[in-house]
Amino acid sequence: MHIHIPLQTAVVLSNVFVFSSLGIFLYYRYEILFSWLNISTFNQRRLAICLVFLCFYMAIMSFYPCYNGFKTLSEFFVCLGYHFLRSAFFVFLPVLAIMYIERWLETRNMTFLKRRLIVVLFILIFLISTNIWMAMLIDPTHRVATITYTFLMSLLFSGIVSAMYLNVSYANLAEKRLRFERELELSRLNELKTKAELDALQAKVNPHFLYNTLNSIAELSLHQGGKARQMTIALAELFRYSLNKKNEMVMAIEDEVEMVENYLMIEKIRFEDKLEISISIDEAAKRIKVPKFILQPLVENAVKHGLKEPDKKGIIRIQIKGDANKIDIMIHDNGSPFPEDIQIGYGLKSVMDKLALFYPGRHTIYFENEPTKQVTISITDPQKNA
Amino acid sequence: MLNLYKTVIVEDEAPARRLLNELLSEHRQMIHVAGEADNGAAAIDMINRTRPDVIFLDIQLPDMTGLDVLKQLEYKPFVIFTTAYDEYALKAFDSLSVDYLLKPLKEDRIVRALSKLQHFANGSGINPVWNNFESLFNGLKPQNKATTLSVKKGTKFTLVQLADIVYFEAYDKYTFVHTTNGQKLFCDHMLAVLEEKLSTDFIRVQKSYIVNKQKIVEIHKYSNNRYTLVLNNKDFTRVVTGPSYLDAVKEAFGV
Numbered sequence: 001m002h003i004h005i006p007l008q009t010a011v012v013l014s015n016v017f018v019f020s021s022l023g024i025f026l027y028y029r030y031e032i033l034f035s036w037l038n039i040s041t042f043n044q045r046r047l048a049i050c051l052v053f054l055c056f057y058m059a060i061m062s063f064y065p066c067y068n069g070f071k072t073l074s075e076f077f078v079c080l081g082y083h084f085l086r087s088a089f090f091v092f093l094p095v096l097a098i099m100y101i102e103r104w105l106e107t108r109n110m111t112f113l114k115r116r117l118i119v120v121l122f123i124l125i126f127l128i129s130t131n132i133w134m135a136m137l138i139d140p141t142h143r144v145a146t147i148t149y150t151f152l153m154s155l156l157f158s159g160i161v162s163a164m165y166l167n168v169s170y171a172n173l174a175e176k177r178l179r180f181e182r183e184l185e186l187s188r189l190n191e192l193k194t195k196a197e198l199d200a201l202q203a204k205v206n207p208h209f210l211y212n213t214l215n216s217i218a219e220l221s222l223h224q225g226g227k228a229r230q231m232t233i234a235l236a237e238l239f240r241y242s243l244n245k246k247n248e249m250v251m252a253i254e255d256e257v258e259m260v261e262n263y264l265m266i267e268k269i270r271f272e273d274k275l276e277i278s279i280s281i282d283e284a285a286k287r288i289k290v291p292k293f294i295l296q297p298l299v300e301n302a303v304k305h306g307l308k309e310p311d312k313k314g315i316i317r318i319q320i321k322g323d324a325n326k327i328d329i330m331i332h333d334n335g336s337p338f339p340e341d342i343q344i345g346y347g348l349k350s351v352m353d354k355l356a357l358f359y360p361g362r363h364t365i366y367f368e369n370e371p372t373k374q375v376t377i378s379i380t381d382p383q384k385n386a
Numbered sequence: 387m388l389n390l391y392k393t394v395i396v397e398d399e400a401p402a403r404r405l406l407n408e409l410l411s412e413h414r415q416m417i418h419v420a421g422e423a424d425n426g427a428a429a430i431d432m433i434n435r436t437r438p439d440v441i442f443l444d445i446q447l448p449d450m451t452g453l454d455v456l457k458q459l460e461y462k463p464f465v466i467f468t469t470a471y472d473e474y475a476l477k478a479f480d481s482l483s484v485d486y487l488l489k490p491l492k493e494d495r496i497v498r499a500l501s502k503l504q505h506f507a508n509g510s511g512i513n514p515v516w517n518n519f520e521s522l523f524n525g526l527k528p529q530n531k532a533t534t535l536s537v538k539k540g541t542k543f544t545l546v547q548l549a550d551i552v553y554f555e556a557y558d559k560y561t562f563v564h565t566t567n568g569q570k571l572f573c574d575h576m577l578a579v580l581e582e583k584l585s586t587d588f589i590r591v592q593k594s595y596i597v598n599k600q601k602i603v604e605i606h607k608y609s610n611n612r613y614t615l616v617l618n619n620k621d622f623t624r625v626v627t628g629p630s631y632l633d634a635v636k637e638a639f640g641v
Contacts, residue, residue: 107614112621176603212446216402270399341536344545366543370541
C-alpha cells in the first residue's frame with residue numbers, strides 16, 4: 001500500500017515545524033545566544049522578540065495561499081524568500097513599536113493591569129493591520145481568502161499573542177513578587193521578633209531614670225523618710241514589672257497603667273509637684289492585652305516635654321478609650337508643640353516596632369498639636385493575636 | 387592657704403540640688419554656693435551674672451544638655467559634671483572637666499573633686515575645659531541618626547520608619563512617600579530638603595525620585611547613561627535614573 005503525501009503538504013508541515021521550533025528555541029535561549037553581542041538586555045529582548053515573531057510568521061506561511069502555488073522545492077524556496085522579506089518588514093516595525101511603548105509605559109507608574117491592557121491594545125492594532133496590509137498586497141487573482149477572513153484570522157492570532165504576552169508577564173511578576181515577599185517578610189519579621197523578645201528580656205527602665213531616682217532617694221532618706229520609702233517601693237514595683245520571671249510579651253492594659261502610675265509617682269516626687277497627672281481608662285478597655293512596655297516610653301516622653309519649660313507646671317493626661325474592637329491611647333502634655341521633623345529615641349522606636357510586630361496594618365500612631373498637643377495610638381481589633 | 391571658691395549648682399531635680407548643697411556644706415571653708423539653677427537657660431543667665439569659680443553641672447537638663455550650657459557661656463568657670471549615667475561620654479567628660487560626679491553622689495568623690503579643683507586653680511591656671519572645647523564638644527554630641535520621617539495627615543502627623551519607605555516621588559513642591567505596604571503618604575518637604583536629611587540608605591536617582599537602596603531588587607541598563615531600577619514594593623515600581631545622576635548611581639550600585 002502506498003501512502004501518497006503530496007510534496008506541498010509535506011513541505012508546508014515541515015515549514016511549520018521548523019520555524020515554530022526555531023521560534024520556541026529562540027524565545028528560551030536568547031539570553032545565552034545573544035550574550036556575545038554586547039548590547040543591553042533591552043535590545044537583546046527586542047531582537048529576540050522580533051526573531052520569534054518572524055519565525056511565527058514564517059510558520060504560518062501557508063495561510064497566505066499565494067505562496068502555496070509551488071510545484072517543486074526550488075519554487076518553494078523562492079516563495080519562502082518572498083514571504084520572509086515581507087514578514088520581516090511587517091514584523092520588525094510593529095514589534096519595535098510595541099516594545100518602545102511597553103518600555104515607555106513602565107517608566108510611568110501605572111497599575112499592572114492598565115499597563116498590560118494598553119500593550120495588548122497595541123498588539124491587536126498592529127497585528128491586525130499588518131496582516132490586512134499583507135493580504136491586500138497579494139493581487140486579487142491569487143487571493144483565496146477575503147479581507148474579512150484575514151481580519152478574523154489575525155484577530156485570532158493577535159488574541160493568542162496577547163494571551164501569551166499577558167501570561168508570561170504575569171507569571172514573571174507573580175514569581176518575582178512571591179520570592180521577594182517571602183524572603184523579605186520572613187527576615188523582617190524574624191528580626192523584629194527577636195528584637196522584641198530581646199527587648200522584653202532587658203530591663204526597660206532607662207538607666208538615667210534609675211540612677212537619678214536612687215540619688216533622690218539618697219537625699220530624701222536624710223530628712224524625709226516617708227517619701228524615700230514611697231519612692232523605694234514604687235521603684236521596686238517598677239522593676240518587678242520589667243524583670244518578671246515569666247517574660248510575658250503582653251500585659252493587660254490595667255497592669256500597664258499601674259506600672260505607669262508607679263513611674264509617675266517617682267517622677268512626681270523627683271520634681272516636687274511640678275507635675276500634674278490625670279489618668280482615665282474605659283472600663284471595657286482594662287482587661288485588653290497589649291504588648292508590654294508600650295505605655296511607659298510614651299509617658300516618659302510626655303514628662304520630659306511637659307517639664308521642659310521652666311517655671312511651668314507640667315500637665316500629663318493619659319486617656320485610654322475603647323473596647324475589644326478598637327482601642328485609642330491618648331497621651332497629652334502641655335510642653336512645647338511637637339516639632340515638624342520629630343526624631344524619636346530608643347523608647348518610642350521600641351513602641352513603634354512592637355506595634356508593627358503585634359498589629360501589622362491595624363495600628364496608627366499620630367502626633368498632633370492642634371487642638372491639644374497629644375500623641376494617639378489607635379489599635380483596631382487588639383485581641384486578634386494578643 | 388585655702389581659697390574660697392564661689393559656685394553655682396545646675397541641677398533640675400530639687401532633691402538632687404538639696405543633696406549636693408548638703409554635701410558641699412561640709413566643705414564650707416572652701417566652697418560657697420552662690421546660686422542654684424534648675425534649667426539650662428536660667429543657668430547660663432546666673433553663671434554669666436554671678437561669675438562663679440566653679441560650677442556643678444548636670445548633663446541632663448530639661449531644656450538642653452550641660453554641654454549646650456557650656457557652649458553658650460560668656461564667662462568660663464571650672465566645671466564639675468554631675469551625671470546619672472552616660473556610658474559613652476564618661477571618658478570624654480574626664481578630659482573636659484575638672485572632674486565628674488556620678489549619681490547617687492558620694493562624699494569621697496566630692497572630696498576628690500574639690501582637691502582636683504584646688505590643684506587646677508593653683509596650677510598653671512589653664513582651664514581644662516576651654517582648651518579644645520569645640521572639637522570635644524562636636525565629638526561628644528550624640529550622633530542622632532534619623533530613623534523616622536514625620537508625615538502630615540491633616541493637622542496631625544504620623545511617623546514612618548525609614549526602613550519602610552521604598553521611594554520618594556516629587557509632586558509639585560511636595561513629595562509623595564511610598565511605603566512597603568503600598569501606602570502613599572504626603573510629605574511637606576521638597577526632595578532637595580529630604581535629600582539633605584535622609585541617611586546614606588537613600589539616593590537621588592532622578593530629578594523627581596529618591597529611592598531606598600535597600601529596596602532595589604533589580605537594575606537594568608536602560609540606555610547608555612540611564613538605568614532602570616526595579617523597586618521592591620507590590621507593583622515592582624520601575625524608576626529610570628536621570629542622566630545627570632549617572633555617576634552617583636554607578637557609584638552606589640557598582641554598575
